[in-house]
Amino acid sequence: MIRFGIIGTNWITDQFIEAAREVEGFALAAVYSRTEERAKEFAAKHGIPLTFTDLEEMAASTEVDAVYIASPTSFHEVQAVACMRAGKHVLCEKPAASNSHELQAMIDAARENEVVFLEAMKSSFLPGFQAVMDALPSLGTIRRYTASYCQYSSRYDAYRRGEILNAFKPEFSNGALMDLGVYCIYPLIMLFGAPESVMASGTLLSTGVDGQGSIIARYKEMEATVTYSKISNSSVPAEIQGEEGTMTIDSINLPRKINIRYRDGRVEEISAPEEGAVMSYETRAFLDLIANGKRESDLNSHANSLAVMSLLDEARRQQGIVFPADMKTNSG
The missing domain is CATH 3.40.50.720 (NAD(P)-binding Rossmann-like Domain)
Known part of the structure; x- marks a missing residue:
């Protein structure tokens, strides 16, 4: 034990x-x-x-x-x-x-x-994500990855009333990118590695954290687009587009219903629901x-975690999102 x-x-x-x-x-x-x-x-x-x-x-x-x-x-x-x-x-x-x-x-x-x-x-270890990894080669050369995690925060209602809760305080290293965007970025890094370049933009709230944002990550042969928000909702599924077919994933943070539509018209379902708690x-x-x-872990390896964090750092730098923790780092 x-x-x-x-x-x-x-x-x-x-x-x-x-x-x-x-x-x-x-x-x-x-x-x-x-x-x-x-x-x-x-x-x-x-x-x-x-x-x-x-x-x-x-x-x-x-x-x-x-x-x-x-x-x-x-x-x-x-x-x-x-x-x-x-x-x-x-x-x-x-x-x-x-x-x-x-x-x-x-x-x-x-x-x-x-x-x-x-x-x-958690999503890395789920059967649905394993199914995504196993089926990826059947899509042929990958050209595009799109993922979205937009979930209106119940704490944003308090923010709109003038009450700032921890979810929107930079001293806790919070915000839409850190809380939700990371769910889109982690599988991107696991599947395709670190991108060659990143462009990020977002909406900063009065506290200095982001309420929403988007990232375009460029690879040698493909492009990835990630959107995330704590101030609006979205039900758009994730997609991985290849030259031979396109994979649709119902939710990038909890991949359960997964389909592949091939160019010849075939549709293959590779869904893999969990057995037990997520x-x-x-x-x-x-x-x-x-x-x-x-x-x-071979999945959530130290190298993968570092690559994800490096992308988060760069996205925050481009948007002007600074945490007190960053100032501590800069001062040694």
Whole structure:
């Protein structure tokens, strides 16, 4: 059994715990929160035996083998590095860090301490994405990738009333690109590697984070277009266009219904729904890495995470999106 400590007491963590309990080898041991009241409340809700309000104490605990981090992105590096230096494996929510400098520090800590570090981009491990990867060669030479993730945020209603919640605060390294755009970019990098050039534009809110945006990524033989938003909705599916056929994916963040339309008129369905909770797949992959003595995933590899983060950095640079975490990096 791998005994988990939890950092982050929100709805994402609730979903993770529910899903992870489906996976053999998962055990829930501890939760960390900045306040004792919140730690005890969350522990009682999920039947967690240990609570901590000191991160270093949880990292040092002999009752904890691994840590799941779902705190705001701006806290990921400090929390992950502290846990890995104490010998804990880390499963960290996407995006894994605020910028490439932070992510590299996390990867370095994992390698130096010989522990697993995995970015929890859940879609990579789903059967639907595996079906996409398996069927990609049947499309012939790929010419275009389009993906969209536009989901109106319930917290935007508060923003419009003048109340700024964490989802729109740059000090937490948030915004549409980091929260939603990354779901479009991660599969792009996994399938086609890093682009040769990027053009990005977006709508900045008064707080300095983006409400929506778009990216055009150019490759030698293809082009990719990504759109994302937290201030409007879209139901447009993703497409991968090849010279021999076009693949349609219902949702790039949760690929379930997938069809290929070939030039000769044939239509092939390659849908692959999940068996069990969505987040159970990433948990199983994480536990398998530990069990097999591997330090990183072949799918959500350190190199893929770095390539994604590099693209995010460049897109933010072009749009003028600056996080306090970037200033810390620039000052050393």
